[in-house]
Amino acid sequence: MSVQPIDRYVERIAPDVQTAVMENSITATQKRHDALFGDYEDPDKIRRIAGAIKQHTVEHLDRYLPQAEEKLKANGVKVHWASDGEEANRIVFEIMRSKKATKVVKSKSMVSEETELGHYLEERGMECVETDLGEYIVQIDNDHPSHIVKPIIHKNRQDVARSFEREGLGEYNDDPEVITHRARKHLRGKYMEADVGITGANFVSAESGRMLLITNEGNSRFCLAPTKVHIAMVGIEKLVPKDRDLSVMLNLLARSATGQRLTVYTEFISGPKSAAQPDGPEEMHLIFLDNRRTQVLESDCREILRCIRCGACMNVCPVYRQASGFAYRSVYPGPLGAVLSPLLASKFADYADLPKASSLCGACNEVCPVDIPIPDLLLRLRDKAKVEGIKSPGTPPMGMWATMASKPVLWKTALSAGKMMDFFPKSMIPVPAFQAWYKKKDLPEWHGKRFRSWMANRPNPKKNDQPEASEK
Amino acid sequence: MSTHRDVILGKVKKTLEALPKRAEYPDYDTEAVITIPEDADLWEHFKTAMQAVNGKVYDTLVELKKWMIENEYLSGYCDPDLLDVFSRELSPEIKLETTYDRDRIDTYQFGITRASGAIAESGTIILKDKDTSSRLGSLTPWVHITALRPDEVYRDIPTALDQLGDDPNIIWVTGPSKTADIEGILIEGVHGPGEQICLRLDS
Numbered sequence: 001m002s003v004q005p006i007d008r009y010v011e012r013i014a015p016d017v018q019t020a021v022m023e024n025s026i027t028a029t030q031k032r033h034d035a036l037f038g039d040y041e042d043p044d045k046i047r048r049i050a051g052a053i054k055q056h057t058v059e060h061l062d063r064y065l066p067q068a069e070e071k072l073k074a075n076g077v078k079v080h081w082a083s084d085g086e087e088a089n090r091i092v093f094e095i096m097r098s099k100k101a102t103k104v105v106k107s108k109s110m111v112s113e114e115t116e117l118g119h120y121l122e123e124r125g126m127e128c129v130e131t132d133l134g135e136y137i138v139q140i141d142n143d144h145p146s147h148i149v150k151p152i153i154h155k156n157r158q159d160v161a162r163s164f165e166r167e168g169l170g171e172y173n174d175d176p177e178v179i180t181h182r183a184r185k186h187l188r189g190k191y192m193e194a195d196v197g198i199t200g201a202n203f204v205s206a207e208s209g210r211m212l213l214i215t216n217e218g219n220s221r222f223c224l225a226p227t228k229v230h231i232a233m234v235g236i237e238k239l240v241p242k243d244r245d246l247s248v249m250l251n252l253l254a255r256s257a258t259g260q261r262l263t264v265y266t267e268f269i270s271g272p273k274s275a276a277q278p279d280g281p282e283e284m285h286l287i288f289l290d291n292r293r294t295q296v297l298e299s300d301c302r303e304i305l306r307c308i309r310c311g312a313c314m315n316v317c318p319v320y321r322q323a324s325g326f327a328y329r330s331v332y333p334g335p336l337g338a339v340l341s342p343l344l345a346s347k348f349a350d351y352a353d354l355p356k357a358s359s360l361c362g363a364c365n366e367v368c369p370v371d372i373p374i375p376d377l378l379l380r381l382r383d384k385a386k387v388e389g390i391k392s393p394g395t396p397p398m399g400m401w402a403t404m405a406s407k408p409v410l411w412k413t414a415l416s417a418g419k420m421m422d423f424f425p426k427s428m429i430p431v432p433a434f435q436a437w438y439k440k441k442d443l444p445e446w447h448g449k450r451f452r453s454w455m456a457n458r459p460n461p462k463k464n465d466q467p468e469a470s471e472k
Numbered sequence: 473m474s475t476h477r478d479v480i481l482g483k484v485k486k487t488l489e490a491l492p493k494r495a496e497y498p499d500y501d502t503e504a505v506i507t508i509p510e511d512a513d514l515w516e517h518f519k520t521a522m523q524a525v526n527g528k529v530y531d532t533l534v535e536l537k538k539w540m541i542e543n544e545y546l547s548g549y550c551d552p553d554l555l556d557v558f559s560r561e562l563s564p565e566i567k568l569e570t571t572y573d574r575d576r577i578d579t580y581q582f583g584i585t586r587a588s589g590a591i592a593e594s595g596t597i598i599l600k601d602k603d604t605s606s607r608l609g610s611l612t613p614w615v616h617i618t619a620l621r622p623d624e625v626y627r628d629i630p631t632a633l634d635q636l637g638d639d640p641n642i643i644w645v646t647g648p649s650k651t652a653d654i655e656g657i658l659i660e661g662v663h664g665p666g667e668q669i670c671l672r673l674d675s
Contacts, residue, residue: 024656039507046505052498059494062485075640081477133662134653150653157654176654180662187663188577188612210636218611218649218664224641225607226574236480244502247630251505258652261507262594262629264525265664266644274640278572279607290476294483 003436004392006319006357009327017154021146021324024153028315031259032367036252039261050248051371054306057206057239058297064206064239065288071209072286075271080287085115088289092117092198092231093124095285099229101126101195105187107213107220108132109200110148110309111233111289113331114344117198128198129190131219133183140167146325146333149257149311154324187219197223197281201234202308203249204286207242211286213267214253221265230272230281236288237305249308252369256310296343301377304339306370313364313374319357328354335364339377348384353392355381419446502630508593515622515672521595525647526660527668533561536617536671540566540582545615548582551605554619557673558584572609582615587670589635590620593628594646597670601641616645616665621673 003011036043057064069079082088088111096104104121106112106128118139121128130139134151138144141163145151152160161174169182199220201211211232213220224230240246254260273280296305314320314334325333330341330351338358342351355378364374385392404410422445426438474482488494508517519529530536540546540562550558550568559568572580588600597618604610610618626632636642649664660666 020655027656040505049498049500049504052495052500055495056497059488059491062481062488065481065484081475081480083476083479087476131663132653133651137653150656152653155654160654176657177659179654180651180659184662191663192574192577208636216649217651217662219662221607221611221643222663225611236484241497243633243636244630247502247505247633248500250629260525260646262596262644262646264646264648264650266596266646268636268642268644269640270638271640273607274601277601277604277607277641280601280641288480290480290483294480294487297484298487 003432004353004356005329006323006327006353007436009329010323013324013327016156017324018322020156021153022321024150025315025317025321028150028258028311029367032256032312032315035255035259035261039255046248046252047369047371050252050369051306053240053245053248054308054370055303057241058237058302058305060241061236061239061297064241065236068204068206068209068239069288071206072204072270075209076284077209077271078283078285080285081290082287083290085117085289085291088115088233088287088291089117089120091285091287092233093121093126095229095231096121096126096196099195099283101229103190103194104128104196104198105131105191105194105219105223105227106135107197107199107215107223108135108151109198109233110331111200111235111291112198113145114291115233115289117233129187129194131187131191131223132215132217133180133219136183136187137163144326145331147311147314148309148332148336154326188222191222192226194223194227196229196231197227198231198233199223201232201238201286202253203246204234204239205241205243205246206239208270210243210268210270212246212250213269214250214263214265215267216258216260216264218265220267224267224269224281225279227280228282230269230284232269232284232286234286234288236290236293237307249369253308253310256312256367256369292344292346296340299343300380301339301343303372304336304343304374304377306372307336307340308370309336310369312367312369316363316367318359318361318363323357327357335374335378339374339381342381348388349390352381352385352390355379355385356392415450422446506593506628506630508628512592512627514592514625514627518590518592518595518625521592522590522597522647522668522670523595525595527595527597527647527670529670529672531672533558533671536669537562537566540615545581547580548584548613548615549580549606549609550584551586551609553605554584554586557619572606574608577608577612580609580613582617583609583611583613583665584617584619585610587618587620587624588639588642589632590625590670591627591629591632591644592625596632597645597668598626598632599643599645600637600639602639607641611664614661614665615667615669617669617671618645619671619673 118128147153157174165172203212254263320334328337338354360375547567552570588603589598648660648668651662
């Protein structure tokens with residue numbers, strides 16, 4: 001039976017992983033809701049402001065990118081540009097070679113996941129250590145993150161304890177506190193002996209050239225305390241026009257991602273360390289990375305470039321909750337990934353199934369801190385696949401349905417035959433899509449009424465003197 | 473030969489100039505995101521907000537010393553400029569070193585540095601590179617103690633953003649270092665301090 005790639009993944013997912021993803025996502029969605037609605041009367045108003053700021057930024061990148069570059073340079077930052085991941089990785093490698101550096105500590109960054117920087121450096125003899133706890137575990141397991149905020153949402157404490165035991169970080173112990181403190185101890189050694197700290201950036205202010213790093217663990221601080229060189233890799237869409245805009249973004253980002261008012265550490269970095277400071281990088285580089293973002297800008301889905309990577313859309317998504325992150329087969333999972341991955345991919349067709357993996361319920365748009373109309377973008381991408389004649393294996397054939405639904409006589413006949421469904425063994429229906437659906441659900445008994453006749457004969461609520469009947 | 477810069481900016485320019493209309497910068501007031509009541513006492517609000525994120529605020533050195541002795545935090549790093557103030561009360565029971573030695577980072581139980589400000593709204597401590605005597609001294613010990621005068625507390629996030637100044641490295645600290653990466657369980661003290669303390673300075 002032919003099924004779509006995302007469904008094929010869901011069939012193989014372990015039940016405990018699915019439960020973990022589901023529970024964690026529900027909790028995160030609830031925390032987000034409590035944090036936003038607890039503090040603001042109308043959070044939607046703030047989301048709309050944030051969306052407007054980012055949409056304006058995206059549509060004025062030709063102004064803000066040169067402006068940011070000028071400010072960064074004036075602040076003593078060396079600015080580089082990379083059209084693709086290969087070039088960005090090469091720049092990092094060249095900087096390291098010129099400094100005779102061999103050891104890197106890396107703070108979590110989604111763009112460097114895109115460029116697979118860690119592997120690139122390791123293949124060339126450099127040591128590159130991920131320092132975010134989740135990302136470190138992903139690295140020692142030679143795995144991939146499955147959520148942009150909670151990278152190991154797919155692993156439980158026993159998995160992690162076994163990995164730590166295997167890596168020689170102590171005897172088996174699955175207490176999360178013990179695991180965390182072992183990582184703390186082990187990674188301090190790595191920070192202290194590293195030459196270079198690599199980070200991403202959550203925002204760059206075009207007005208001041210400040211870049212922002214936002215973490216809870218403090219690993220980005222540690223990447224920039226004992227090291228001598230700081231390299232930041234930043235997507236070209238990460239700008240905001242002014243410092244004041246950060247007040248909107250910071251308040252929304254933390255609440256949307258983890259339900260915090262502010263993330264523990266918000267770092268504003270605008271250059272190498274100050275003269276009197278004994279610790280920290282004496283040299284700072286910032287690489288602006290395109291990696292097909294200009295292609296997204298050119299498409300009719302440029303709204304997705306507003307994204308500030310909070311993860312709220314995946315937490316709330318009924319498809320993500322069932323399928324988990326790996327089903328999206330790329331760096332960005334969930335509704336965000338369903339839009340961004342096909343657009344960032346070298347071949348759109350490879351990910352053309354993802355925009356179809358949505359019920360278009362609209363929850364992702366409702367929680368998005370920058371109000372991205374994700375369901376609309378998914379529809380545009382479905383249309384793009386249709387226009388480009390991309391076949392996606394496993395998509396149920398709709399030809400018969402289309403014929404039936406467009407011919408009233410056929411439609412009525414089919415409906416009057418509906419009662420037969422109660423007697424027909426449903427496991428015999430030769431439609432793969434129906435069978436996939438039927439595995440988890442059942443059909444109710446046929447009621448036999450036609451909607452139109454029910455509609456015409458229904459009791460009129462206006463004549464009814466029961467006020468609660470009209471209330472929701 | 474065109475550079476990557478020219479290629480990227482060229483594509484951006486070409487695409488955007490072809491748009492019939494571009495989104496304008498929205499007219500908005502940062503008041504919309506402020507959550508602190510107008511009549512709030514800044515120090516008291518700061519204290520409550522910092523405690524809400526598991527930070528600790530002490531109004532006097534006597535109280536801080538009591539907590540340190542109880543928890544056996546007896547030896548650590550201290551900003552040379554703060555030595556006079558702290559040693560007066562903490563010595564001799566608590567040992568203060570004014571140099572930070574990178575070769576024995578695990579021997580400092582606490583680090584004492586100067587805060588550059590705070591935000592009442594969110595319970596945030598502001599650390600600026602120019603006021604922090606050692607980045608490592610403020611980061612590696614389990615306990616980070618910052619000293620702050622009440623008149624250095626900003627009311628809200630937009631005000632603090634407006635006053636960033638020209639420091640190259642400013643860190644807003646809102647509570648102790650934490651993670652929820654393993655099964656969503658909250659653990660404090662990952663790479664940064666597991667205890668974030670603020671001491672009120674009155675002069």
